[in-house]
Amino acid sequence: MGTINEYVSMGILDLAEKFTFKFNKTNEEPSEIKMLIMYGENDTLVVPQDAQKTVERLRDSGQNLTACRVSNFNHLDFVYGDDAKEKVYNTVISFLKGIKPRSRPCKDYSKPVSKN
Numbered sequence: 001m002g003t004i005n006e007y008v009s010m011g012i013l014d015l016a017e018k019f020t021f022k023f024n025k026t027n028e029e030p031s032e033i034k035m036l037i038m039y040g041e042n043d044t045l046v047v048p049q050d051a052q053k054t055v056e057r058l059r060d061s062g063q064n065l066t067a068c069r070v071s072n073f074n075h076l077d078f079v080y081g082d083d084a085k086e087k088v089y090n091t092v093i094s095f096l097k098g099i100k101p102r103s104r105p106c107k108d109y110s111k112p113v114s115k116n
Contacts, residue, residue: 035065036095038088040073059109066095068106 035058039051048069055067070078070087078088091106100108 033064034095035063036068036092037065038068038070038078038091040075040077041069041071042074045075055107055109063109065109066100066106067109071105 037051037055037058039046039048041048043051051069052067055065058065068091073081073087078084081087094100100106
């Protein structure tokens with residue numbers, strides 16, 4: 001683990017800035033980047049209400065996203081849960097393959113990208 005100065009000298013922080021999104025207040029053009037957000041129903045680190053606010057803010061800014069609320073999951077269950085494969089990993093893999101999650105309580109906030 002390096003210091004911030006080491007990351008800056010290696011250019012990692014500049015690269016990270018390119019991947020941070022800016023909230024588009026005008027909703028003129030939806031993002032072409034597809035995002036999957038998953039959050040746990042029993043999470044005490046990122047409580048579901050805060051996660052939902054983040055989802056709403058991203059959706060309202062024009063981000064192309066799918067959000068999944070995972071029942072009976074907390075923050076650590078995403079990595080260490082006995083059923084993480086069924087509840088999380090399979091959904092992530094399907095999403096990366098371009099298959100929209102159907103079996104999870106997921107909401108698709110995708111917006112068609114305008115082709116001018």
